[in-house]
Amino acid sequence: MSRIRAVFDSLGQQGRKALIPFITAGDPDPQATVPLMHGLVAGGADIIELGVPFSDPMADGPTIQRASERALKWGMSLRTVLALAHQFRRDDPDTPLVLMGYANPIEAFGVDAFCSAALASGVDGVLVVDYPPEEAREFALRLRAVALDPIFLLAPTSVESRYRDVAKLGSGYIYYVSLKGVTGAGHLDIADVAARIPKIRAQVGIPVGVGFGIRDAATAQKIGAIADAVVIGSRIVEEIESSPRDQVVARVTGFVRGIRTALDEVEATAGGVP
Amino acid sequence: MQITDVPPYSLPDANGHFGPYGGTFVSETLIAALDELRAAYAWYRNDASFLAEFADELAHYVGRPSPVYHAKRWSETLGGAQIYLKREDLNHTGAHKINNVIGQALLAKRMGKPRVIAETGAGQHGVASATIAARYGMECVVYMGSEDIKRQAQNVYRMKLLGATVVPVESGSKTLKDALNEAMRDWVTNVGNTFYIIGTVAGPHPYPMMVRDFQSVIGKECIEQMPGRAGRQPDAVIACVGGGSNAMGIFFPYIEQRDVRLIGVEAAGDGIATGRHAASLTAGRPGVLHGNRTYLLQDENGQIIETHSVSAGLDYPGVGPEHAWLKDSGRAEYVTITDDEALAAFHTCCRCEGIIPALESSHALAYAAKLAPSMATQEILLVNLSGRGDKDMHTVAERSGLIF
Numbered sequence: 001m002s003r004i005r006a007v008f009d010s011l012g013q014q015g016r017k018a019l020i021p022f023i024t025a026g027d028p029d030p031q032a033t034v035p036l037m038h039g040l041v042a043g044g045a046d047i048i049e050l051g052v053p054f055s056d057p058m059a060d061g062p063t064i065q066r067a068s069e070r071a072l073k074w075g076m077s078l079r080t081v082l083a084l085a086h087q088f089r090r091d092d093p094d095t096p097l098v099l100m101g102y103a104n105p106i107e108a109f110g111v112d113a114f115c116s117a118a119l120a121s122g123v124d125g126v127l128v129v130d131y132p133p134e135e136a137r138e139f140a141l142r143l144r145a146v147a148l149d150p151i152f153l154l155a156p157t158s159v160e161s162r163y164r165d166v167a168k169l170g171s172g173y174i175y176y177v178s179l180k181g182v183t184g185a186g187h188l189d190i191a192d193v194a195a196r197i198p199k200i201r202a203q204v205g206i207p208v209g210v211g212f213g214i215r216d217a218a219t220a221q222k223i224g225a226i227a228d229a230v231v232i233g234s235r236i237v238e239e240i241e242s243s244p245r246d247q248v249v250a251r252v253t254g255f256v257r258g259i260r261t262a263l264d265e266v267e268a269t270a271g272g273v274p
Numbered sequence: 275m276q277i278t279d280v281p282p283y284s285l286p287d288a289n290g291h292f293g294p295y296g297g298t299f300v301s302e303t304l305i306a307a308l309d310e311l312r313a314a315y316a317w318y319r320n321d322a323s324f325l326a327e328f329a330d331e332l333a334h335y336v337g338r339p340s341p342v343y344h345a346k347r348w349s350e351t352l353g354g355a356q357i358y359l360k361r362e363d364l365n366h367t368g369a370h371k372i373n374n375v376i377g378q379a380l381l382a383k384r385m386g387k388p389r390v391i392a393e394t395g396a397g398q399h400g401v402a403s404a405t406i407a408a409r410y411g412m413e414c415v416v417y418m419g420s421e422d423i424k425r426q427a428q429n430v431y432r433m434k435l436l437g438a439t440v441v442p443v444e445s446g447s448k449t450l451k452d453a454l455n456e457a458m459r460d461w462v463t464n465v466g467n468t469f470y471i472i473g474t475v476a477g478p479h480p481y482p483m484m485v486r487d488f489q490s491v492i493g494k495e496c497i498e499q500m501p502g503r504a505g506r507q508p509d510a511v512i513a514c515v516g517g518g519s520n521a522m523g524i525f526f527p528y529i530e531q532r533d534v535r536l537i538g539v540e541a542a543g544d545g546i547a548t549g550r551h552a553a554s555l556t557a558g559r560p561g562v563l564h565g566n567r568t569y570l571l572q573d574e575n576g577q578i579i580e581t582h583s584v585s586a587g588l589d590y591p592g593v594g595p596e597h598a599w600l601k602d603s604g605r606a607e608y609v610t611i612t613d614d615e616a617l618a619a620f621h622t623c624c625r626c627e628g629i630i631p632a633l634e635s636s637h638a639l640a641y642a643a644k645l646a647p648s649m650a651t652q653e654i655l656l657v658n659l660s661g662r663g664d665k666d667m668h669t670v671a672e673r674s675g676l677i678f
Contacts (some may be wrong), residue, residue, distance in 0.1 A: 054445060056563060056576040058455045059301035059462070065445050077575035103299060103562040108576025130299045130562060134289065157306035157465070177303055 003096040003124045004149050004172040005045050008207045017224040017263055018173075019044055021256055022100065022233035024051035024064065025081040026071030027105055028240055030099055032248055033064060036240070037088045039253035041095050044260025049127070049231065050102030052081050059129045063234040066241065076106040078114070082121040089122025098125040098151055098172070111139060114145050125149035125172045133165040140169040154200060156192060163203035173207040173229060176200060178214070188213035194226045201228075217262035224263045232259060283529045285599065290479020291564075294600060298341050298478045299562045301647030304458070307465040312386050312480045320488065324380060331376045332491060335409070336338025336366045340492075342656070344500040344664040348626040348643070355649035358504055358640050359629070359659040360496055363601030369632065370492060370520045370660030370673055373404040375471055377488030379406040382469035389413040389468045395422055395450030395516075396586035397429025398661060404438035417456040419449040420588060423570075429665060432522060434504075447580045450590050458543035474517025475594030477585040482594050496656060508656035510535035510645070514637040515551065515608065518597045520660035521572035529605060531675040538597060541583035541639045542610035552581035555601050555608040568595040584613035584669060585633035587661075609635040610646075617673060619643055620663065632661035633669065 001009075011018055021040045024035050033050075040048055046152035057064060058208040078101075085097055099118065100249065105127065106114050118126060126143055128136065133152060140150035149172030156179065166174060176197065178188040193210060201208050210223045210232030220230045236252060275307035283291045298308060302330035318324040320377040327463070332338040341364065345357040375392075381389055383396075390412050394400030400416040407414030415434055420442040422429050433440050461470040475482045493511075500507050511528055513521035515538040525536045543551035551557065558569040563578060571579050571591040583589045611619075616633060617639035623631045631639060635658070642657045649655075663670070671677065 054580075056455055058458050058646070059303065061459070062445065069446070072577065077577075086446050090648035102615060104572065104578070105560050105576035106571070108559075108572060108574065132298060132300065132302055132305055135297050135299055155301075155303045155306070158302060159306065159309075162302075162305070177301075210555070238427070 001147055002147060002172065004047065004092065007096055008173065011046065017227070018046040018207070018209065018229035019256070019260055019263055020047045020049055020229050020231045021045050021236050022049040022051060023236060023240065024053055024067035025084055026053055026074050026076035026236065027067040028245065028248065030074050030076060030080065030084065034087050035249045036252060038092065039249040040256055043253040043256030045095065045256055047096045047098060047229070047231070049098045049100045050081065050085065052078055052099055052105055054102040054105060057102060058163055061234060063237050063241070067237045069160060075092050078109050082117050082123070085123055086121040096124040097122060098127060099123055100127040101129065103128050103130050109158060110256060115142050115148065119146045119148060119231055123148065125151045127151035127153070127175060129153070133162070133169050137169060144171065156196065160199070160203065163200055167204040170204070171206060173209050174200060174204050174209045176227065177212045178210050179212050180222070182242055188219070190222050193223065197226050201222050206237050217259055220259045221262050221266040228247045230259070230263060280630065282585060285596065286479065286483050290483065292482075292596045292599035294560070295567050296479060296482055297567055298477045298565065300565045301463045306477070307461065308478055308480070309409050310385070314381060314649045315372070315484050316478050318381055318384060321444060323626055324384065328380055331374065331380070336372050336376070336384040337364065338491065339495040339499070340364050342496060342503045344503065345627050348622065349646065351539040352628060352646040353642060354646040354651060355653040355655045356413050356504065356651065357646060358500070358508065358654060358656045360492060360656060361658045362520065362658060363629070363631065363635070363662035367398070367402050367405050368473045369402070370489060370523060371399045371473060372405065373491055373523070373588045374473065374485045375399070375402040375406045377484070378469065379410055379412065382412070382471070383410060385469065387467055388468040389415070389464065391415045391417065391460050391468055392459050392470050392471045392473060393417045393450065393453040394473065394582040395419070395425040395453065395589055396431065396665065397422070398587060398665065400438070400440070400501045401429055401432050401436070402628060403471050404433040407438060407471050408436045411619060415460065416440050417443055417453040417460070417557065419447070419453050420452070421448040422450065425586060425642070426665070426668070442450040442633045449580070451564070451578065451638060470613065474519040475515045475596060476564055476566060476592055477570065480595055482566065485519050486522040486526055486596060489519050490526040492523035493525060493527035496524060504654050506654070507531060507534055509649070510537055511656045511658070512539060512638045512642050513658040514539045514588060514634050514660065515555070515593060515597060516541070516590050516634065517592070518594035522594060522596055524658045525600070525606060536600065536606035537641065538606055539637045540608060540610045541585060541588035541616075541637060542612040543582040543584070545611060545612055550582040552583040552588050552590060553610045554591060555597060556610050558560070560598065566595045568598045584673070585637065585666070586636065587632070587634040590611045609641055611640040615640040616635070617670065620670065629659070632663050633657055633666045635660045658666035
């Protein structure tokens with residue numbers, strides 16, 4: 001069983017929801033990444049999404065683009081991201097790790113070479129933002145051939161036939177983009193999310209995480225009551241950006257712990273509600 | 275035309291692929307917008323009233339057909355092939371860009387989108403978009419890299435005069451590719467009321483096909499005009515290639531005429547060997563950027579690298595996917611011209627023909643001037659003079675040591 005599936009199974013038995021923080025590998029510098037990842041786990045992360053820096057992150061907002069630019073200044077590449085993943089995995093055999101990035105660095109690396117290197121580095125899933133299902137069939141099959149989970153996005157604008165398209169190719173979980181726009185944008189419509197998640201879950205048959213626009217414990221609680229997982233990216237990158245270098249890990253860990261506590265509270269109170 | 279054994283050219287396929295190139299490499303958040311656009315374009319490309327309005331605008335607002343002009347003195351000086359120029363520089367707003375913008379803006383109107391956005395590098399596509407938005411009473415926002423804004427102050431002012439909002443882009447290399455990223459972000463956020471007018475034959479399906487279709491008026495006119503002007507079709511058609519819209523526009527109607535060579539000219543900047551150039555087809559590798567698979571200038575890690583050309587309109591690290599296909603299939607050839615060669619052709623064209631060409635088009639002229647002497651005097655080269663050089667006065671003056 002994949003590490004991702006194992007985590008969702010175990011959380012499901014406890015009636016808890018997954019917390020999935022995102023950081024960009026190499027931000028604010030490559031030395032910070034592995035300590036930050038351990039800090040995320042210490043703060044209560046169930047799965048980590050690790051961003052692969054790219055020069056042209058079209059689907060991201062300014063916050064994550066700045067993180068990419070900081071990382072690229074250090075010469076980060078897909079190869080060094082995999083090395084950091086491997087380093088993390090040596091000390092943490094359990095927390096699933098999902099790489100999130102854009103197609104071109106993977107194609108430049110070579111898809112087959114990437115699949116084996118990702119597996120060898122302890123990666124569990126891969127989300128390629130600019131590989132929608134219609135362009136990702138071959139890639140998803142190759143990932144699954146080495147037991148890596150291809151993670152796909154769905155959006156409020158996705159028509160229901162697309163739920164079936166991602167269900168055919170995806171595994172691990174679905175990342176539901178909760179609002180129109182780029183990462184780090186505006187406010188999300190909880191009622192709209194609440195209306196769509198059950199439909200998506202029914203069609204895809206795997207857990208559904210929600211991200212984009214989740215910036216605080218209160219929103220995380222509300223989303224946690226609806227979805228299987230809460231993804232937080234830009235808000236954590238902002239924490240990294242605004243922290244003095246020697247406090248980055250402590251501040252990020254503290255932030256994640258706050259979200260975790262809030263998320264577990266809602267589960268406890270919502271526990272009796274069918 | 276000896277095309278009896280050639281199957282009709284019918285690319286892209288239904289999913290926007292030109293062989294391995296093209297496609298829809300975008301985030302899920304953009305898929306619905308692209309589906310909406312594809313459906314609308316699939317309908318209107320065959321709609322008589324849409325096509326009639328497009329043709330009427332091209333005739334009476336742009337001033338088409340643009341002439342085909344025999345550059346007689348220059349041809350004589352070179353002592354070889356006869357050079358004919360397709361005068362897109364005479365269009366309203368001074369370049370071929372307006373053809374496509376009218377097509378997309380008419381589509382936006384029919385789709386009920388009152389707001390248009392555009393990316394621009396040199397500012398020509400931005401000016402064309404601002405022009406049409408003014409003409410149709412639409413709100414227009416143009417994204418432009420802050421580096422380009424510094425280099426093209428006059429076009430920025432022009433867009434503002436026309437009522438557009440110019441948004442400086444400070445991310446990445448602060449040039450065209452970053453402006454494109456930013457425009458995509460705007461679109462994904464405001465897709466309900468906004469139409470994204472892409473300026474070249476790149477981006478996700480249907481843009482490469484749609485922009486080509488709108489620009490192919492250039493080549494269609496040439497096919498009609500050449501027999502009257504030159505007695506027959508040309509031996510070769512030459513056009514500069516940045517993103518590649520003026521080249522696709524003139525190449526496309528000639529693709530099935532196999533005896534006509536198609537030659538795309540990329541910007542070699544300071545020289546291919548220096549690494550400071552913008553020649554994606556010549557020196558790049560296939561990859562994925564801005565919604566399509568195509569040749570890209572990238573480092574060994576797949577990061578997009580900064581490009582260089584004296585002509586801002588060619589300064590782009592990718593190229594339209596149909597050019598990638600035409601290159602691989604051998605139907606078109608792609609060559610390069612350096613900044614210095616382009617500037618030399620610029621000056622010659624000014625003095626020999628009384629035409630001030632755009633620096634982009636000067637690349638195509640430079641290659642024609644290189645090729646012509648090796649050909650017979652009855653042979654014919656048709657060059658797409660894609661724009662006029664008024665916008666380049668500053669750049670040329672600076673390169674000659676003058677400051678206005």
